[in-house]
Amino acid sequence: MMLTKEGLAELKAEYDELVTTKRPAAVTRLSDARSLGDLSENSEYAAAKQDLAFIDGRIAELEEILRMAKVVTNHGKSHVDVGCKVTLHVNGKKDVFTVVGEWEADPKEKKISHESPLGRALMGKKRGDAVEVEAPAGKILYKILHIE
DSSP states (O other), rough: EEEEEHHHHHHHHHHIIIIIHHHHHHHHHHHHHHTOOGGGGGGGHHHHHHHHHHHHHHHHHHHHHHOOOOEEOOOSSSOOEEEEEEEEETEEEEEEEEEEEEETTTTTTTTEETSSSHHHHHHHOOOOOOOEEEEEEEEEEEEEEEEE
């Protein structure tokens, strides 16, 4: 499991918030709902119990990710690797993507996983290289203009 330093910090912050703020609030909510009476017809109790289970599941997932994470701290600018910002030429325009670990991927922020089709095609490539990626609309040709 690969992460950038920034991605690791974001996951640690999420974990800390879940453990110190959201989980205690969910436990309090569950306790308050339990005190309302008949649990079999208490929708607030059922919802609070479900929310707590979701939080506990996410905490366990984050603990596993943080335990297994390999942080990418040093990447060269000669080839595409996790942590690189890559300027691509595609369909007549320039676009900049950051190649990140799978847990950091966020298409809206132009953060693509090294495991995604485009990420896999870019890994190890150099400035000036072209890669072709199969997309739902057909094959798309990307040319690497810059790596930082």
